[in-house]
Amino acid sequence: MRDMLENLYFGNITPNDQNVRSGTALKKAMEQSAECEEKLIALLEDKEKTLLLRLINAENEIAAPWPWKTSSRGSAWEYA
Numbered sequence: 001m002r003d004m005l006e007n008l009y010f011g012n013i014t015p016n017d018q019n020v021r022s023g024t025a026l027k028k029a030m031e032q033s034a035e036c037e038e039k040l041i042a043l044l045e046d047k048e049k050t051l052l053l054r055l056i057n058a059e060n061e062i063a064a065p066w067p068w069k070t071s072s073r074g075s076a077w078e079y080a
Contacts, residue, residue, distance in 0.1 A: 007013045020027045037056065041049055 004013070020030065041052060044052060
């Protein structure tokens, strides 16, 4: 029990995260979105990449139900 509380306190457990079953339309859409995002980032140069990553982070903050949640996609991108 103590380990669970410590993990929750230190942010290792996010109680509001939802699991998405594989094979569902939502799971496929999420995977396609992540794949397209990675490919697009690889094609962009520094300035354009920074702008895209700032947009992605802003969208993730808007979609996050809690202020400490950094990403609804499962990744948190860094930008300058």
